[in-house]
Amino acid sequence: MKTNQNGFAAVLAVLIAAVVLIGAGGYFYATKTAKPISAPVTQNETVVEPATQASAQTAASDTSGWQTYRSDEWGMEIKYPETIYQKDNWCDKKTAECFISFEETKNKGQVLDWPSITIGSVTTALSPRAWIEKNQPNIRQIENQKTPLSDIKVGAGQTPGVEFASSAAAGGSESIIIQGSNNNLLEISLNASPNGEIAPAIFDQMLSTFKLVESSASNKDETYYWKPYENQKYGFSFKYPPDWIFDNSGNDWDFHLSNMNLNSDSLGCEKGFVGLEIQIHSKKAGADLKCGEERASGKKENIKIGQNQGYKIEHGGWDASCDGAGYCLALGDTAYVWVFTGADSSVGYETINKIIGSIKHN
Secondary structure (H helix, E strand, O other), X not given: OHHHHHHHHHHHHHHHHHHHHHHHHHHHHHHHHOOOOOOOOOOOOOOOOHHHHHHHHHHHHOOOOOEEEEEOOOOEEEEEOOOEEEEEEEEEOOOOEEEEEEEXXXXXXXXXXXXXXEEEEEEOXXXXXXHHHHHOOOOOEEOOEEOOOEEEEEOOOOEEEEEEEEOOOOOOEEEEEEEOOOOEEEEEEEEOEOOEXXXXXXXXXXXXXXXXXXXXXXXXXXXXXXXXXXXXXXXXXXXXOOOOXXXXXXXXXXXXXXXXXXXXXXXXXXXXXXXEEEEEEEOOOOOOOOOOOOOOEEEXXXXXXXXXEEEEEEEOOOOOOOEEEEEEEEEOOOEEEEEEEEEOOHHHHHHHHHHHHOOEEO
């Protein structure tokens, strides 16, 4: 029994030695051939090199594929993305400011009050700050608190502007007033609504593309900004200075225009007075052109204003102490315009001649 135990112990010792040798050899081989192991990366983690990050930022601010809105009349242009579309335009008769509006394309054709970006232009000699103080006292506030004005630079050209917040839109507005290139101010606003808002980042990107361009109005004379009058019944139109008094006494054939209110039933010729009366009359087709022959007097000469043939007579016979020339112009073959004029100086007649020169047969 003792001999068997000794034999078993010897065999066991041999087996243990073999295992140790095999294990040592395996460890030696593994340490010689193993490669470094990288740190684990989770599925949601993306490793971005600095150059790739810069490319991503460039792509986010790239506006090269955007559409361009340009107004030669207002002297400006700005870009907008495909997620935005130009909706409509309108004018505010009270402030004489005209607007265009942009809304998100996804809301196109829907009736609800959606958030918008608006651009407006108003003709004024006031600076941006002075115009805001004069015209925006009621809306330049939030929760009854007057909002501050901040000077900023807009677009690549660093055009000076003034920024302020207001309650003009139901959800609030951020507006910027910019000095235009031709005696006008430009107002660019981001308007929220109860139905949401356009991302401020989009608005900022659009502003970054803004720039002033040469205005087509810069080559036009003062009549470009005059008020228009159009008479559809007789098919004619004319323009007159925006600060003049226009009175047609509720009819569509007799118009009085002057630069002052004389506060009298009869026309006078006070110092600085400039005025005229325009009457429209029907005539038989083919009949000779005759205007106020019973009242007019003096030298007569044929004239043509635009496409309107007619004549000018030295004294039109106006009931004013400074009665001036009379003008008779045909409107087609069945109507004519008879114009009385009066002014206390030759300077006044320069304005009168511009008004008469604007008469058109539509």
